Amino acid sequence: MLKETLAEAAKAGAAEILRFFNNDFKVSNKEGVNNLVTEADHASEKAILDVIKKQFPDHQVLAEETGEIIQDSTYKWIIDPIDGTVNFAHGIPLNCVSIGIEKDNEIIMAAVYNPHLNEFYFAEKGKGATLNDKAIHVSQQTETLKACLVTGFPYTYINMPNGPLEIFDRFIRKGVPVRRLGSAAIDLCWVAAGRFDGFYEHKLEPWDSAAGFLIVEEAGGKVTDFDGNKFSVYQHRLLATNGKIHEEMLRVINGGALE
Helix, strand or coil, rough: CCCHHHHHHHHHHHHHHHHHHCCCEEEEEECCCCCCCEEEHHHHHHHHHHHHHHHCCEEEEEECCCCCEEECCCCEEEEEEEEHHHHHHCCCCCCCCEEEEEECEEECCCCCCCCCCCEEEEEEECEEECCCCCCCCCCCCCCCCCCCEECCCCCCCCCCCCHHHHHHHHHHCCCEEECCCCCCCHHHEEEEEHCCCCEEECCCCCHHHHHHHHHHHHHCCEEEECCECCCCCCCCCCCECCCCCEEEEEEHHHCCCCC
């Protein structure tokens, strides 16, 4: 029932994304420049929560717009109703619903759904990852110099020492293609699907990474913090790769030169 409810919730949120996409909707700004929230974010989140509450009214929730709903349960749903809100607000079809389910402090199930491309990513702990019900796997690239990478830039402290711009510079000066899609959940799923070889970002929230990081791991990839430690969705810095270029990327991220 958990898997079915997860899929239903993701699709309910996605239906609201499509309903508002390229139509008129209200837009407001949260802390920081261009940190947007739209009427569609709230509508998507409500649709998702309605599905969850119907089937699992006692489960905890951590949602980007609603915040945390604490209850006496070992289950927590971690929800981003629209990951890639700036894209959404500008009519760019790279945005999605992202939902991870945590049990006893471990992400056990995840779904990311981009309805514009009709791409539904799913993973269950220990059972692999799928795109539209077909198994996906990370790439086999072994050299960072030949990799295709993706990153994101935070709304704050972008000029910090060894920050996003400095690391970006280290890669692109060596000719490595580094993309910036504007949706961390999609970035992670595209690593899982082998489209990108690696993804790094300095400042992610739990709802940005909870679903995508499990999907990467279940597709055979590796996800850590910037020190190479086991990743937790409750810390900000993330590196996700196919595993084969992970150590080299860690070295560059931490100030080393790409050779």
